[in-house]
Amino acid sequence: MKLQKSFHNQLTGTLYLVATPIGNLEDMTFRAIRTLKEVDLIAAEDTRQTRKLMNHYEISTRLISYHEHNKHGSGPEIIRMLLEGQSVAIVSDAGLPAISDPGYDLVVLAVEQQIAVVPVPGANAALSALIISGLPTESFHFVGFLPRERKTIHEQLDQVKTLKGSLLFYESPHRVHKTLTFMQDKLGDRRIALVRELTKRYEEAMRGTISECIAYLEEHPAQGEYCIVVEGSQGSGALQEEGKWWTELTEEEHVTYYEGQSHSRKDAIKLAALDRKIPKRELYNSLLTK
Incomplete structure (x- = not known):
């Protein structure tokens, strides 16, 4: 078992996972801005994207690249800096790092070395x-x-x-x-x-x-x-789970069902054809012959 006391760690630096905006720059929190200004290094998935954010908030911290294609080289180097007592913030292109991006791998390395990992919450898509x-x-x-x-x-x-x-x-x-x-x-x-x-x-x-x-x-x-x-x-x-709820309906009943949900005749035929996995023209012609 490993116990982390996030703000009582004197032996190593701290790895901060800093949330960044998912679209609107005003999604940024006061704490996130302060953290990015105070750390020794920012590791970014896309430095070009992060540089725009840093320029907007006048953040001059050193910036390096950390992404899927260089994580095996950059990751150990970032861990070395943390072990030496430097603090590092990792950011993704948007939202919370370590969610569907390589920040997770860096967190695993940090936890193995008993380096404190601290979240700085914010926007999440x-x-x-x-x-x-x-x-x-x-x-x-x-x-x-x-x-x-x-x-x-x-x-x-x-x-x-x-x-x-x-x-x-x-x-x-x-x-x-x-x-x-x-x-x-x-x-x-x-x-x-x-x-x-x-x-x-x-x-x-x-x-x-x-x-x-x-x-x-x-x-x-x-x-x-x-x-x-x-x-x-x-x-x-099982019929609903397999998407076959309409199995017992005739083609006309199937189309009528969608018309009853305020769809036009044209759109109702299109939706019924999608369900049945047949071309909409084929369904349309079939209905004409009945």
């Missing part, structure tokens, strides 16, 4: 998306970015599909449509909030079902980084 989602907040699970390989994506979604709490994901604009399609296939047509550009001028939250958000993105190309908040499992049976 996943939790910000959760609290505005309108989905349950009493229990949630952070998943982050899904892997790139189709098989591995399916395996990870299989692991979380029975969890009761809300699910939190990150996704890039060029992958978000494909990711939602995987989610609909594996999780069913659950309620979600698709949140982008948090705290920025074009902040936007889409709330609806997965299929509705897929249809929206087909008409409005994805822009900006996304947080996806997905409703947890409701335990309502």
Whole structure:
């Protein structure tokens, strides 16, 4: 067992995990600014991005690069400086460091050397998306970015599909449509909030079902980084979990269901076609012949 007394450590320096803005520069806290001014060194995931922040708040502390591609070389050097008594702040591109970035690896090295690791809290994209989602907040699970390989994506979604709490994901604009399609296939047509550009001028939250958000993105190309908040499992049976709630409906009943949710006939056909994984033109022609 290792006991850390964060503010009574005289033998080594301290590693500070400093939250930075996720969009709006005013997300920065007074404590974060003071910490970045007082430490001996700032280790940044992207020095160009962090330099803009430092210039805005007139921070002149020495800045070095620490990211996924140089962590094996930079990490031990930062630990050496901490062991010598210097204090270091690590920051990511945005939000809390060590969440879906290599800051975690540095924390592990510091803990192994009994170096105090101190959080300086602030903005976080996943939790910000959760609290505005309108989905349950009493229990949630952070998943982050899904892997790139189709098989591995399916395996990870299989692991979380029975969890009761809300699910939190990150996704890039060029992958978000494909990711939602995987989610609909594996999780069913659950309620979600698709949140982008948090705290920025074009902040936007889409709330609806997965299929509705897929249809929206087909008409409005994805822009900006996304947080996806997905409703947890409701335990309502295998058909819903597999996204087959509509199995016992005829094609016309399926379309009528969506029309009953205030969708136009055109959009209702598109959503039903997405559920059935058939081209919307095929469904449209099928309905005409009946």
